[in-house]
Structures are given as structure tokens and as C-alpha cells.
Amino acid sequence: MIRIESPSGRFGEDGAYVVVRDAGAHAARVPLHETFHLYVDAHGVLRTDHELRLWGAPAVRLHYKLERVS
Structure with a gap:
């Protein structure tokens, strides 16, 4: 797992x-x-959970999924 902040x-x-x-x-x-x-x-x-906060309060939560196209 990789975490980027x-x-x-x-x-x-x-x-x-x-x-x-x-x-x-x-x-x-x-x-x-x-x-x-x-x-x-x-x-x-490959999946990504993405959280965006404004003034410390959760504003947006997104989930991405990347799959190979056959």
C-alpha cells in the first residue's frame, strides 16, 4: 500500500x-x-481511496479502480 498526503x-x-x-x-x-x-x-x-478535506472536515470521498482492458 502507498499513502500520499x-x-x-x-x-x-x-x-x-x-x-x-x-x-x-x-x-x-x-x-x-x-x-x-x-x-x-x-x-x-489497482484501487485508490481519495479523501479531500477543507478546514479539517471531510468534503469529498472518491474511490477509483483501474483495470486492464483485454
């Missing part, structure tokens, strides 16, 4: 940002955090 943190650290350009440039770190669990099930199918 976008960490919480402060401005300037890794994460998602929004940039607005008008008279100048303004940037803010978005309180968006994602976790991906990648694994192969008992049938050899």
Missing part, C-alpha cells in the same frame, strides 16, 4: 494556493488537504 501547514509550505493578480499579486494557502491510499486488491486490481 498533502500536509497541513503554514503559508510558504507545501500545499494548495490561490493567487489573485490585480493591481498586485496576492496569494493565500487554501485549507485543502488530500489523502490517497493506493493498493492492489485480492483480484490484482
Whole structure:
């Protein structure tokens, strides 16, 4: 199993940002955090559970399945 996470943190650290350009440039770190669990099930199918959180609260949960086409 592989686990990939976008960490919480402060401005300037890794994460998602929004940039607005008008008279100048303004940037803010978005309180968006994602976790991906990648694994192969008992049938050899690659699967991913994907969770997206905003301000620490679950917002979206997705499940992906990748199979070979014969």
C-alpha cells in the first residue's frame, strides 16, 4: 500500500494556493488537504481511496479502480 498526503501547514509550505493578480499579486494557502491510499486488491486490481478535506472536515470521498482492458 502507498499513502500520499498533502500536509497541513503554514503559508510558504507545501500545499494548495490561490493567487489573485490585480493591481498586485496576492496569494493565500487554501485549507485543502488530500489523502490517497493506493493498493492492489485480492483480484490484482489497482484501487485508490481519495479523501479531500477543507478546514479539517471531510468534503469529498472518491474511490477509483483501474483495470486492464483485454
